[in-house]
Amino acid sequence: MSEWAPRRFYTQAHVVDTDGGFILHLDARPLRTPGKAPLVVPTRGLAEAMAEEWQAQSEKIDPRTMPFTRTANTAIDKVAPQHAEVADMLAEYGDSDLLCYRAESPADLVARQAAGWDPLLDWAEAQLGARLHPVTGLMHRPQPAEAVEVLRARTHALTPFELAAFHDLVALSGSLVLGFAATVPDHSAEAIWALSRLDETFQQELWGEDEEAQAAAEVKLQAFLHAHRFFAHCRTA
Known part of the structure; x- marks a missing residue:
């Protein structure tokens, strides 16, 4: 049985300035971590690297191909607390x-x-x-x-x-x-x-x-x- 993978539901991944840093939007939707926290990162460069990962996804989203997003999630959900x-x-x-x-x-x-x-x-x-x-x-x-x-x-x-x-x-x-x-x-x-x-x-x-x-x-x-x-x-x- 093949693993289930979420389908791509957005057209554009782009970076938006926000309080405390930068956040990635998928179309108009701000991205959140698996722990439901806003995925706000400290630099535009890091946010742009994440945006490139999301923009590169095809019909199905593969988290294994998004290491910047994965590490940012870890920083917010696991390291910060x-x-x-x-x-x-x-x-x-x-x-x-x-x-x-x-x-x-x-x-x-x-x-x-x-x-x-x-x-x-x-x-x-x-x-x-x-x-x-x-x-x-x-x-x-x-x-x-x-x-x-x-x-x-x-x-x-x-x-x-x-x-x-x-x-x-x-x-x-x-x-x-x-x-x-x-x-x-x-x-x-x-x-x-x-x-x-x-x-x-x-x-x-x-x-x-x-x-x-x-x-x-x-x-x-x-x-x-x-x-x-x-x-x-x-x-x-």
Whole structure:
């Protein structure tokens, strides 16, 4: 049995200025979230990205092809009501950041981690005010409390829309530092993603590609790139 999908009921998707931001109209009807809240977003750029998704729908509406709308719904219905809880959960990555856990061997991997990850830890100290320290092995070792608190405060300062995208940047990369780096315009999202996959890439070079693992990694990459674009739209009028 095929899945039921709502039919397209509108002719034009367009953006309208409203109190507190911008809202998408389908013909004369303002769009609402699944939780029935007005789908008001903070920038015209984000609203226009959503409008393009709705305008591109054919006879039947496929929510899977509307990631900007889906993330905006999440920001309003799920992140905003529990902003502190989401921020705290993400901030916990700072005490066990991927970039801090280094291999003991082989030497090639040790060198690759240092070359790729040390500059990001230096960047976090210079730009975020938080110095995290690398350790060898997988056993958890607490990071300096003052650094963790700085990163926590920066995470809590994000808006619900930024935090919705930031959640995926951090959760998919496994690193709070890489998540913050991905929010800076002069950092390439693809390069940040490659750094998060450094260990997997090294193993792939040793043992060859696994098609299933590659397919799963590609899905995660596309989700990461979307989160990067969504966050950028949140800060671009």
